[in-house]
Amino acid sequence: MRNEVKLANPNYDSSKIEEFKNVWVFCEQRQGQMMSTSYELISEGRKLADELGVKLCGLLVGDNVGDLAESIGGYGADEVIVCDHPLLKNYTTDAYAKVICDVISEMKPEAFLIGATNIGRDLGPRCAARLHTGLCADCTHLDVDMPIYKDFLRGASTLPEAKIDGMATAKVMGKDHDVSRDLKMTRPAFGGNLMATIICPRFRPQMATVREGVMKKEVAKTPDKGVVKKVDHKKYTSDADFVVRIIEREMEERKINIKGAPVIIAGGYGMGCKENFALLHELAEVLGGEVGASRAAVDAGMADHARQIGQTGVTVRPKLYIACGISGQIQHTAGMDGSSMIISINTDPEAPINKIADYAIMGDVMEVVPKMIKYYKQNSK
16 A cells, blocks of 8 residues: 555655655764765765756764764765654664655655665665655666766677667656656666666656665765754654664674775686685785685685675775686676776686786786785785
8 A cells, every 4th residue: 555654744745756856865874983885875976966956965864963964065965964863873674764754755855875785775675665666776886867877888788889879768658758867777687697777767766775885985076064954853753663772782793894805805716616715815814805706706605605796796996906717797897896906817818807907917826826925925024
């Protein structure tokens, strides 16, 4: 049934798309610390808002988060909407969804971005259902402007040039629909074997959860604190919204931290077997880095899924990325081509990875890597 949960705005209608304006980003914080993905989305949201000619707003929910609100402006937010309440300090699905949906029903943004974190993956679908709109999950690319989107297709798809040039409309309910102001949300499909671009032409806000690390965090060209607007939590919440309360939290430290590693030694199917990955772990230890893997290597049982890099894994931007025995298909390179320096080790001079590598070493990884380990051990203090 539509809108089973009562919204703050009784006249809210997601199909009246002309009433919706501005780009919003859910700025996720935990224990008073802003998640990096929030800054990434603010940076990306700034580009989308500029393409649409509208404002960019950050939505911040928590307790005593005023100082965090000012930092969001430095990444391009025009406004930061803050809902502050002691019982919002820790995330609970019902309370956060209630606040966010009520604020959206009144202020009506045309696009709403959420990080595809554990919280975002829980929050996004619930908000979309309450707001009666669509959600594209686990996006890796976002566009509004058609020329920019077409340039993206030319580099990331196998579509013929004529097909790309002719894109301007989409069939919606049997009629041609102008997609010039629609958010083009691109995500992996069919296990990462192809990329699908989704639009939400009939309802607003257009909602997307975006994978961590795929968007680049950039300080705004003209950093500003942004206008901070505090909303009255009493208008959107009641005691009934806090029937679930966090009594105690136990945080377990992440054992594998690929996303934050400055150096990543990644192995592909060309490593041959799980035992050979021990060499990569040894090199990573010498260089103070982490070990990653391609999907092919993970599927073959050579590495844990937590180490998988690419469209169906994590996206990384280390200072140094050493690709060992990785062919470099688009499914993998989409998750690491933002690395500051890329070194490939491969026996195939025509391997796609060599096209994006800063340095390509032609040789067997089982011969090259031991030499690298020996050299670094001899020359490191």
